[in-house]
Amino acid sequence: MSYETSTLPEFSIIIISYNTRDMTLACLSSVYAQTKGDFEIVVLDNASTDGSAEAIRQDFPEVTLVAESVNHGFGPAHHVALPYCRSPWLLLLNPDTVVLDGALDRLMAFRDQRPEAGIWGGRTLYADGRLNPSSCWHRQTPWSLFCRASGLAVIFRNSSFFNVEAYGGWRRDDVRDVDIVTGCLFLISRETWDRLGGFDPVFTMYGEEADLCLRARDIGVRPAITPEATIIHYGGASEKARSDKLVRILRAKAELIKRHFSPSTLRLGLFLLKLWPLSRHLALSVIISLPRMDRFHDTALAWRNVWKRRAEWCDGF
Template sequence: MSNAYRDDERPGDRQLELSIIIVSYNTRDLTLDCLASIALETTRTKHEVIVVDNNSSDQSAAAIACQFPEVRLIALDTNIGFARANNLAAKQAQGRRLLLLNPDTIVLDCAIDRLLEFADANPSFQLWGGRTVFADGSLNRTSCFRRISLWNLLCFALGLTYFGRRNPIFNSEAYGGWDRDTARHVDIVTGCFLLIDRLLWERLGGFDPAFFMYGEEADLCHRARSLGARPAVTPEATIVHYGGASDVVPVDKRVKVFKGRITLINRHFGWPARVIGQALHLIVPLTRWCGYGMAAALARNAEWQKNAAYWEAVWRRRREWIGGYEAKRVEPA
């Protein structure tokens, strides 16, 4: 990696442009591919790469150390979660900007260099993101979102987001109808490909460690906007994001996502909006369990029956997520 410095090679009289932070958990092959793409496609930006391995059981840490000795590896003996792991790495980072990058990503066409150029051209934004696609090149819409509101929660609960995926009114949270093909200000840049000024990160205190996984970047962006940041994304910086590689059980991922969303509501909604938001989340698995179940019975559709079973499992585990992460507070990393 020609532009990445080892600890003993880092110049003491100047700061690196960028610290790339990756948190891995049982994603060995994907992480190795991600690191290889960084080395290949990031040629114009002086940077370092820091990988925090959250006690993976697939020999991720050993493989990274062997194949990428120039990467600064922090191998943990316990899984401290996405938010705290990023905070831990950021404390050791040397770059004037931080790039949070998921391990299940592939950097395309100098995307990191291009994102830095976008940031340099728009420094007042303070927080930037790019465009994400799936492996087949189709759009992955999860690079950014609009903040949660009672309206988009209602649309989500009633299934209007499903039937109106491209509708900017019924699917406002996902910016329905916008293919991420223009540069635009957004409420939330997701943590799979998030660039932030180091000074802003430090003012914010990094991620709220109460979030174990999912929701932490929405909280960060909310607090950043309150300090004057204007998050924006550009299609000029495009990466592959496979999505959800650390969660092999879909229900487990949904439980974590709901837990994060409830925590966001608890943090940023006042009463009675907070109570309404929690109730709408309870409606989500019920409407889908009942809807898919009835449709499957009428049409004898095996796929719909699987969907019904999935949402039934989410409903039955509601006590795990309805309180958010509030019940188990953690100390900062």
């Protein structure tokens, strides 16, 4: 299908929804209320059972809705949605977000101000206004994995030395190059996306943007974020079971180590990754045996289940 250049929207917003009806509707409302630029929205619904597709079709008929009968997973769903996007600029936005203060227009302006970045992101907050630091991440390293497994990343969470992956202590209040921009607010050109092949479909949920950003850095792209583009991101709205979520995250982290660590550090990286849930399991088992520590029971149970299920995640995909 061909389009006249003059009719193309400046950017295409892609939203992948799965059983987040009310949040998706709120997200769409915020996009239209807070965005002045010329854009289109493509929502791919991953076979939701909560009436998401019907509600979107009724409340936002201007949205291009792709209602699927199967759940493709988060990463692969973008490849299904992509043919419906007409713009040379792709803006990925999670359904459990709320756009604030013209954030998407500001992100497009940031693209113009810092064209060398190649991938652009912003700042995320929790619903109560506290910083949600998950808008960006540092790549995993043997040191960061050791700090996580030993608990140093938690004890010294505000230290950029010990809490490396989360850029500990940084309030996301200035412009910086980062290793990984999170997919909840993620701007990339169609040209760069196509050059990289987009998200690797192996990463069905979690890790897809980390893999893409690390591959992008290998070809000279330098992802960056700006505090000017700020949104609310609730996080984890479509995944409720804690141990299941942790298993998915650990599986993705193991795969990232296999793909992006050097041969000399690969075995060490996988070993240190295994120590993280083991150390949490052992520490929490001790903690809940102490008086008045019942409040940690559910967390201890989750980590125990994750460790018992280690065969599901320790070798990645």
